Amino acid sequence: MRTILRVNMSDLSITKEPLPEKWANYGGRALTDALVFTEVPADADPLGPDNKLVIAPGLLGGTTAPNGGRLSIGAKSPLTGGLKESNSGGTAAHALGKMGIAAIIIEGMPEKKTCCYALRLFPDGKADLVHRHDMAGLGTYETVAVAKGIEATEDRMTEKSSFLVIGPAGELGMKSAGIAVTDPMGYPNRFAGRGGLGAVMGSKGLKVIAIFDEGLRYVEHADKDAFNAAAKKFAAALREHPVSGTGLPTYGTNVLANIINESGGYPTRNFSSGQFEGVDGISGETMRAITLERGGNVKHGCHSGCVIQCSRYYVDKDGHYMTKGPEYESAWSLGANCGISDMDAVAELDRMCGDIGVDTIEMGATLAVYMDSGKIPFGDAEAAKAALAEVIKDNALGRALGDGAEATGKAYGVDRIPVVKHQAMPAYDPRPIQGIGVTYATSTQGADHTAGYSITSNVLAVGGTVDPLKPDGQAELSKGLQIATGMLDSLGLCIFVAFPVLDIPAAFEAIGEMVSAHTGQTWGADELMELGKEVLTYERIFNEHAGFTAADDRLPAYMYTEKLPPHDAVFTVSDEDLDSVHDFVAETAAKMGIS
Amino acid sequence: MRIQLALFASLSQYLPEADNGNRLSAHAQLIDLPDGSTVGQVIAALGLPDEPRIVFVNNRHAPESHVLQEGERLAVFPPVAGG
Numbered sequence: 001m002r003t004i005l006r007v008n009m010s011d012l013s014i015t016k017e018p019l020p021e022k023w024a025n026y027g028g029r030a031l032t033d034a035l036v037f038t039e040v041p042a043d044a045d046p047l048g049p050d051n052k053l054v055i056a057p058g059l060l061g062g063t064t065a066p067n068g069g070r071l072s073i074g075a076k077s078p079l080t081g082g083l084k085e086s087n088s089g090g091t092a093a094h095a096l097g098k099m100g101i102a103a104i105i106i107e108g109m110p111e112k113k114t115c116c117y118a119l120r121l122f123p124d125g126k127a128d129l130v131h132r133h134d135m136a137g138l139g140t141y142e143t144v145a146v147a148k149g150i151e152a153t154e155d156r157m158t159e160k161s162s163f164l165v166i167g168p169a170g171e172l173g174m175k176s177a178g179i180a181v182t183d184p185m186g187y188p189n190r191f192a193g194r195g196g197l198g199a200v201m202g203s204k205g206l207k208v209i210a211i212f213d214e215g216l217r218y219v220e221h222a223d224k225d226a227f228n229a230a231a232k233k234f235a236a237a238l239r240e241h242p243v244s245g246t247g248l249p250t251y252g253t254n255v256l257a258n259i260i261n262e263s264g265g266y267p268t269r270n271f272s273s274g275q276f277e278g279v280d281g282i283s284g285e286t287m288r289a290i291t292l293e294r295g296g297n298v299k300h301g302c303h304s305g306c307v308i309q310c311s312r313y314y315v316d317k318d319g320h321y322m323t324k325g326p327e328y329e330s331a332w333s334l335g336a337n338c339g340i341s342d343m344d345a346v347a348e349l350d351r352m353c354g355d356i357g358v359d360t361i362e363m364g365a366t367l368a369v370y371m372d373s374g375k376i377p378f379g380d381a382e383a384a385k386a387a388l389a390e391v392i393k394d395n396a397l398g399r400a401l402g403d404g405a406e407a408t409g410k411a412y413g414v415d416r417i418p419v420v421k422h423q424a425m426p427a428y429d430p431r432p433i434q435g436i437g438v439t440y441a442t443s444t445q446g447a448d449h450t451a452g453y454s455i456t457s458n459v460l461a462v463g464g465t466v467d468p469l470k471p472d473g474q475a476e477l478s479k480g481l482q483i484a485t486g487m488l489d490s491l492g493l494c495i496f497v498a499f500p501v502l503d504i505p506a507a508f509e510a511i512g513e514m515v516s517a518h519t520g521q522t523w524g525a526d527e528l529m530e531l532g533k534e535v536l537t538y539e540r541i542f543n544e545h546a547g548f549t550a551a552d553d554r555l556p557a558y559m560y561t562e563k564l565p566p567h568d569a570v571f572t573v574s575d576e577d578l579d580s581v582h583d584f585v586a587e588t589a590a591k592m593g594i595s
Numbered sequence: 596m597r598i599q600l601a602l603f604a605s606l607s608q609y610l611p612e613a614d615n616g617n618r619l620s621a622h623a624q625l626i627d628l629p630d631g632s633t634v635g636q637v638i639a640a641l642g643l644p645d646e647p648r649i650v651f652v653n654n655r656h657a658p659e660s661h662v663l664q665e666g667e668r669l670a671v672f673p674p675v676a677g678g
Binding site for chain 1 (some may be wrong): 601604605608619620622646647649651654655656661665670672674675676677678
């Protein structure tokens with residue numbers, strides 16, 4: 001029986017309770033959603049005592065499921081005001097899964113706002129809270145180093161440990177603050193970045209969650225042999241598909257830079273063009289060449305059991321670790337979107353974001369909006385670094401930047417702010433790639449590419465093809481992907497498994513077979529998709545309670561009228577089509593018995 | 596006729612040798628072709644591996660039957676994705 005660990009920051013109590021039977025098949029995003037939906041009032045102040053931070057490994061967390069070690073973190077978002085689930089790699093999900101923990105709930109708030117606590121979870125099932133004022137204000141990297149250094153004198157401390165940490169941006173309650181998760185080498189470079197969840201953790205007075213899982217075994221399955229056979233079948237499909245088997249491990253996610261630029265949908269200088277003349281400087285091919293020349297690592301997984309291996313480390317000219325190989329989204333946001341074409345400058349900004357503890361997508365979009373105000377020029381990496389450094393000083397500029405693109409646009413008089421539900425758009429302009437525009441507009445999460453990655457059929461010819469420049473078929477495409485993503489996020493599977501799943505029938509079958517063998521119940525396509533619908537239903541209804549309406553499911557007005565070169569495209573998907581995406585919610589809610 | 600040819604990721608190595616005047620960027624250069632050449636003929640002449648690929652002509656997806664015109668840009672990618 002999996003358990004919920006409830007940590008009350010008001011009275012510093014820690015209790016364990018069994019996972020309610022009705023949620024026995026929930027993990028990851030389904031469980032963070034269910035708990036936030038049930039326990040957090042929709043009108044709660046996101047940074048007040050009534051909000052709760054919920055951390056959950058997927059249903060397959062703690063197993064050997066290939067690419068099954070993703071972590072979900074949920075709360076009411078201080079950025080969007082809606083039910084947020086932010087998803088991260090790193091080693092924490094499997095560690096929690098092995099401990100039998102379905103979710104950690106962080107609730108309440110300490111009396112003293114400046115409290116700085118570390119929550120520690122030990123292999124024997126014990127947990128405690130320790131006051132660690134020495135960590136206050138530290139960057140994420142130093143926080144982990146201090147945590148490891150001091151804990152190393154204790155018997156329980158081992159190298160095999162996972163940390164969730166916030167940087168100073170989270171402590172200051174910045175709406176762009178994320179939660180860093182350590183990778184297999186102990187670097188805090190994986191992020192539950194989106195939606196300001198670092199600020200929620202900071203509001204609870206919590207700086208670190210340390211998870212020590214030394215000696216713990218993988219969790220048991222209802223049918224071990226069947227599980228192993230399904231896992232083997234799944235891994236074979238991941239290796240067979242050219243994207244997950246070759247493209248991603250060779251070049252990383254930033255292999256996308258050139259193809260999205262070629263399609264005319266690579267947002268440049270605050271979404272004013274769809275092509276960047278400096279793309280060569282920050283592409284995945286260039287990043288690979290630089291990293292190999294300097295002796296850096298160009299292929300590893302962010303968690304054990306990853307067979308795709310799209311992670312890499314970016315190193316400086318002397319071969320020393322700087323940051324993870326900037327992901328496509330980060331290289332774009334801090335590069336093309338700011339008019340910066342120098343890979344080292346992008347990596348420095350990426351490291352700064354990681355250390356301060358802010359979402360690279362939100363911060364790159366924010367810096368670009370700030371550049372658009374004329375306060376600093378596009379392309380000026382030094383000015384961007386100086387502006388970013390202000391975020392932790394808590395002055396007027398730092399607060400505006402730290403609170404994200406919309407706050408910065410309003411503070412500095414910028415008309416074109418690329419956000420939906422107050423959250424900045426990622427690395428695809430929705431005008432020439434209209435399928436991703438549907439996802440941005442309608443997602444419960446605000447503008448979020450991962451919520452329904454229509455780039456597959458719109459640009460990459462994965463899972464069929466849908467013309468990216470036309471409105472036809474985009475709503476249906478996005479709807480299917482949003483439901484499927486809700487399911488993957490709940491199982492704890494990396495969404496990159498979607499590429500083979502969309503093209504290879506055996507891959508999708510294997511997911512059902514793994515879940516069936518693990519739970520002892522029958523899971524086919526219908527059950528898996530129903531899980532995805534339940535996820536979106538929780539989020540959608542919570543957001544309605546929080547005041548969201550159909551008017552929030554729209555792109556910024558200028559994207560319907562201002563033409564984006566080179567295609568001179570505007571967004572043309574009808575409101576009727578956008579409103580059709582969640583047409584299943586009422587029926588699903590009735591089945592679930594929620595309203 | 597003359598077109599722009601761009602090859603990316605694992606296909607970059609198939610860019611023909613070119614004098615510097617024809618090289619446009621790390622991945623693109625100008626090439627001369629007989630009038631009426633199709634995308635498929637160019638791909639065959641370059642010896643690209645017989646694997647799935649994604650083809651753009653002037654920033655739009657194009658079939659390999661597309662007949663290239665003077666001044667067009669042909670870009671070819673292997674299967675890639677990320678996000």
